[in-house]
Amino acid sequence: MKLSRRTFLKTSGIATAGxxxxxAGPEKFLLWAEEAGLIQATYVxxxxxxCFWKCGAIAKVLNGRVVKLDGNPVHGNSRxxxxxxxxxxxxxxxxxxxxKTPLINVGKRGEGKYRKATWDEALGVVAxxxxxxxxxxxxxxxxIFTHGAPTDHFLPLLSAYGTPNVGMPSFAQCRGPRDVGxxxxxxxxxxxxxxxxxxxxxxxxxxxxxxxxxxxxxxxxDFAEAIGRGSKLIVVDPRYSIAAGKAEQxxxxxxxxxxxxxxxxxxxxxxxxxxDRAYLDQYAEGFAELAxxxxxxxxxxxxxxxxxxxxQIVETARMMGHNAPAVTIHPGRHATxxxxxVQRSRAMAILTALLGSWGRSGGMFFxxxxxxxxGESKPFPEPTKAxxxxxxxxxxxxxxxxxxxxxxxxxxxxxxxxxxxxxxTNLMKSLPNQQETVDxxxxxxxxxxxxxxxxxxxxxxxxxxxxxxxxERHDALAIGKGxxxxxxxxxxxxxxxYDSQPGWWIAKELAKKLxxxxxxxxxxxxxxxxxxxxxxxxxxxxxKKLGCLTxxxxxxPYITPENxxxxxxxxxxIQLYSKELKEKGFDPVPVYVRHPLPPEGFFRxxxxxxxxxxxxxxxxxxxxxxxxxxxxxxxxxxxxxALGFSSGDYAVLVNQDGAKSNRIRVKATQxxxxxxxxxxxxxxxxxxxxxxxxxxxxxxxGLITKYAVDPIAGSTGxxxxxxxxxxxx
Amino acid sequence: xPKYAMVIxxxxxxxxxxxxxxxxxxxxxxxEQYRTRVLEMVEGEFPLLRxxxxxxxxxxxxxxxxxxxxxxxxxxxxxxxxxVLLRKNRCVGCKACVAACPYSARYINHEKGFADKCTFCxxxxxxxxxxxxxxTCIGKSRIFGDMDDPKSPVRLALKGADxxxxxEGAGTKPRxxxxxxxxKPE
Numbered sequence: 001m002k003l004s005r006r007t008f009l010k011t012s013g014i015a016t017a018g019x020x021x022x023x024a025g026p027e028k029f030l031l032w033a034e035e036a037g038l039i040q041a042t043y044v045x046x047x048x049x050x051c052f053w054k055c056g057a058i059a060k061v062l063n064g065r066v067v068k069l070d071g072n073p074v075h076g077n078s079r080x081x082x083x084x085x086x087x088x089x090x091x092x093x094x095x096x097x098x099x100k101t102p103l104i105n106v107g108k109r110g111e112g113k114y115r116k117a118t119w120d121e122a123l124g125v126v127a128x129x130x131x132x133x134x135x136x137x138x139x140x141x142x143x144i145f146t147h148g149a150p151t152d153h154f155l156p157l158l159s160a161y162g163t164p165n166v167g168m169p170s171f172a173q174c175r176g177p178r179d180v181g182x183x184x185x186x187x188x189x190x191x192x193x194x195x196x197x198x199x200x201x202x203x204x205x206x207x208x209x210x211x212x213x214x215x216x217x218x219x220x221x222d223f224a225e226a227i228g229r230g231s232k233l234i235v236v237d238p239r240y241s242i243a244a245g246k247a248e249q250x251x252x253x254x255x256x257x258x259x260x261x262x263x264x265x266x267x268x269x270x271x272x273x274x275x276d277r278a279y280l281d282q283y284a285e286g287f288a289e290l291a292x293x294x295x296x297x298x299x300x301x302x303x304x305x306x307x308x309x310x311x312q313i314v315e316t317a318r319m320m321g322h323n324a325p326a327v328t329i330h331p332g333r334h335a336t337x338x339x340x341x342v343q344r345s346r347a348m349a350i351l352t353a354l355l356g357s358w359g360r361s362g363g364m365f366f367x368x369x370x371x372x373x374x375g376e377s378k379p380f381p382e383p384t385k386a387x388x389x390x391x392x393x394x395x396x397x398x399x400x401x402x403x404x405x406x407x408x409x410x411x412x413x414x415x416x417x418x419x420x421x422x423x424x425t426n427l428m429k430s431l432p433n434q435q436e437t438v439d440x441x442x443x444x445x446x447x448x449x450x451x452x453x454x455x456x457x458x459x460x461x462x463x464x465x466x467x468x469x470x471x472e473r474h475d476a477l478a479i480g481k482g483x484x485x486x487x488x489x490x491x492x493x494x495x496x497x498y499d500s501q502p503g504w505w506i507a508k509e510l511a512k513k514l515x516x517x518x519x520x521x522x523x524x525x526x527x528x529x530x531x532x533x534x535x536x537x538x539x540x541x542x543x544k545k546l547g548c549l550t551x552x553x554x555x556x557p558y559i560t561p562e563n564x565x566x567x568x569x570x571x572x573x574i575q576l577y578s579k580e581l582k583e584k585g586f587d588p589v590p591v592y593v594r595h596p597l598p599p600e601g602f603f604r605x606x607x608x609x610x611x612x613x614x615x616x617x618x619x620x621x622x623x624x625x626x627x628x629x630x631x632x633x634x635x636x637x638x639x640x641x642a643l644g645f646s647s648g649d650y651a652v653l654v655n656q657d658g659a660k661s662n663r664i665r666v667k668a669t670q671x672x673x674x675x676x677x678x679x680x681x682x683x684x685x686x687x688x689x690x691x692x693x694x695x696x697x698x699x700x701x702g703l704i705t706k707y708a709v710d711p712i713a714g715s716t717g718x719x720x721x722x723x724x725x726x727x728x729x
Numbered sequence: 730x731p732k733y734a735m736v737i738x739x740x741x742x743x744x745x746x747x748x749x750x751x752x753x754x755x756x757x758x759x760x761e762q763y764r765t766r767v768l769e770m771v772e773g774e775f776p777l778l779r780x781x782x783x784x785x786x787x788x789x790x791x792x793x794x795x796x797x798x799x800x801x802x803x804x805x806x807x808x809x810x811x812x813v814l815l816r817k818n819r820c821v822g823c824k825a826c827v828a829a830c831p832y833s834a835r836y837i838n839h840e841k842g843f844a845d846k847c848t849f850c851x852x853x854x855x856x857x858x859x860x861x862x863x864x865t866c867i868g869k870s871r872i873f874g875d876m877d878d879p880k881s882p883v884r885l886a887l888k889g890a891d892x893x894x895x896x897e898g899a900g901t902k903p904r905x906x907x908x909x910x911x912x913k914p915e
Binding site: 031035067068069070071080081082083084085086087088090211212213215217220221223224225227228240242243244245246250252611612622623624626627636669670671672673674 | 738740744745750760769773774775861864866870
């Protein structure tokens with residue numbers, strides 16, 4: 001049967017047999033009992049997984065129930081504070097819609113008909129199918145798609161099985177082009193958390209980055225601290241974001257023209273002599289070529305492209321130049337916009353270099369060179385066939401080009417892909433063009449999903465393996481490399497609820513059934529962590545008690561006469577002009593190319609984040625859903641009026657290819673340009689299994705049928721779709 | 730005797746809502762009810778816009794209309810530290826205080842039936858901790874302390890700042906102060 005999105009939509013409403021109704025109502029008198037001295041709280045440190053920032057948290061437990069999460073004061077990513085989502089982690093733990101038992105599909109794929117199974121049976125089915133695939137097609141016919149903590153368990157499993165095919169949306173649908181752009185310039189990426197020295201900056205520059213709404217705990221703490229200390233903020237964003245509301249200079253740029261602005265800034269800084277000559281002489285090469293290539297990028301030229309006043313372009317360039325090197329050009333994070341994203345990121349890196357900000361106080365600092373060894377494991381078998389991860393893109397990263405694996409699954413070339421193992425990512429929401437995802441899944445003999453919640457992709461799986469939440473399990477140690485090295489422990493606060501299991505246990509048990517048990521030689525994950533601590537010379541007992549250990553610093557964050565930087569580029573110098581790119585046939589200095597603009601009656605579709613949600617994964621969390629129950633489409637108030645919409649009305653969005661969205665509320669506002677609309681990503685889930693967020697709001701990814709692939713890194717630009725607003729019905 | 734107060738440095742708020750969620754967990758606030766909120770207000774026309782992010786909560790007024798209007802004596806202002814509190818067992822849920830409060834800081838707890846509001850996390854203060862919203866405030870926008878202690882965070886925050894209170898004309902004498910603008914020329 002050919003499974004289309006439409007049939008999936010139609011059938012997803014059918015009741016899902018097997019999901020037991022559990023009673024997890026709030027226990028109302030725990031705090032009262034505590035206050036009356038009848039019960040005593042216990043506190044367990046761990047780290048958060050509501051997003052990927054890995055903030056240290058301390059869970060307060062009363063009578064076996066988690067009642068509060070606080071930031072861990074000794075943890076560098078949280079410093080005693082959690083964001084709304086981290087505070088709301090309890091909502092996930094006690095969400096009645098959680099996956100509760102292993103489920104085996106008994107209907108057509110995507111129909112949502114499941115039956116309960118034991119772990120032994122469910123893992124048996126998966127193992128049998130995986131063995132069958134290996135026998136018939138070879139181990140490379142399995143691919144893993146993964147994100148976050150589960151990766152530490154399931155990537156080793158699939159590597160032991162023998163496949164080289166791994167796709168992480170965090171590369172080709174997110175940070176990939178940014179990292180590649182910085183690597184080509186400085187020989188390394190900006191890191192995660194990005195090594196932005198905001199607190200010491202005099203000027204901060206955000207380009208399309210909406211810190212605050214994009215809630216990365218310690219970084220936003222630094223951002224607010226910097227504002228409090230009087231650092232001047234320049235925000236380039238076509239939308240008046242929270243950050244823009246704090247900016248000294250807001251540049252409401254025409255979408256898709258950021259590179260023109262960056263090249264003009266570079267040109268101004270060069271022609272006005274505002275660059276750090278001594279720094280460049282010592283550490284960089286290609287200045288003359290750069291100056292030549294950008295000489296035509298005048299403020300007037302950029303003004304026409306960007307729809308910004310030339311005077312503002314000049315003024316902001318001077319602000320940076322006069323405050324250098326204490327200028328943080330934030331590298332951004334989700335950088336997959338228009339398909340020339342490596343070059344835009346490179347322009348940001350070049351600007352950083354011109355200002356001498358890389359390795360300087362107030363700019364970008366260097367990470368510690370210290371590390372914690374991972375611990376030995378049996379070497380994985382050498383794959384017999386070449387990996388498809390690179391997708392033929394010369395600078396694709398090790399995280400894999402997800403959509404290239406998807407394409408290979410559809411075409412069966414260069415070899416068949418018959419099984420997908422998915423953990424920690426809802427591919428229906430993370431990959432553009434959902435039809436391709438559906439088409440690829442239709443080619444599979446096996447789709448296994450490990451998840452906590454019944455997300456869209458999960459409910460298309462043949463076998464669903466319910467992982468317990470981060471508050472109920474051990475995971476790999478988090479090794480943080482900021483100004484110092486930190487080691488954080490995730491440990492169970494309470495035992496797994498229902499019949500859910502930790503990822504490590506699922507991987508280990510499945511490995512046994514695949515005769516790969518020797519890759520998981522420990523009895524419990526705690527045992528493995530203890531061994532790692534011992535090898536690394538840190539005390540597991542201290543770690544367990546404190547949740548996080550910071551290793552005395554071994555690095556220096558800034559350039560000094562004694563602390564000279566190393567650049568892992570071909571020549572060992574900062575590449576203002578990239579010979580590497582030139583050799584592969586790309587522009588050695590970024591060149592601005594005009595992107596198509598929305599046709600009459602259409603708006604460019606852009607998307608972003610809400611401070612209380614992490615993509616689709618938190619949409620159903622009662623504690624967070626309460627604060628943001630469905631997404632809205634932001635449209636300029638004048639345009640909305642002309643189209644007959646008021647704030648609060650429902651509209652349907654239709655894109656250039658005729659793809660239609662769920663109904664979505666209109667937010668008619670002055671906070672956005674007239675040529676675009678904006679929405680928070682992750683909404684419009686298909687299924688009824690999510691009782692709060694299912695079918696609520698519109699799915700931006702459903703409207704992203706078109707994507708622009710970056711020829712350098714293979715990442716997918718996803719801001720190239722145009723939509724119009726229609727009345728409901 | 731401490732004289733507790735809060736300062737909201739609005740310049741540092743990023744409207745992340747951490748305070749709202751922390752408060753709800755800390756105090757078992759029922760779904761759809763809030764002891765504190767963050768308002769996001771924008772005025773002007775594109776592209777000349779201005780934004781105000783404002784955390785609101787009980788102002789623990791020195792001249793508290795909720796206390797004066799409580800017919801049962803459930804609402805009171807504690808002499809020792811000036812926190813406005815409620816004796817739950819004396820509250821009959823009549824809503825007089827809800828109506829009297831010009832800041833909409835009170836609600837009738839729909840799970841428990843009595844009037845409810847911010848207590849400055851009285852129970853945490855006893856343990857030497859800050860209120861939950863302050864402890865988790867990502868931007869250090871919420872600042873708490875003793876107005877009588879010149880070295881307290883609130884006094885330091887207010888020093889030289891252009892601080893205001895909400896609805897000053899109402900004569901309620903709030904103990905929550907707002908800093909909107911940078912005092913030095915920007």
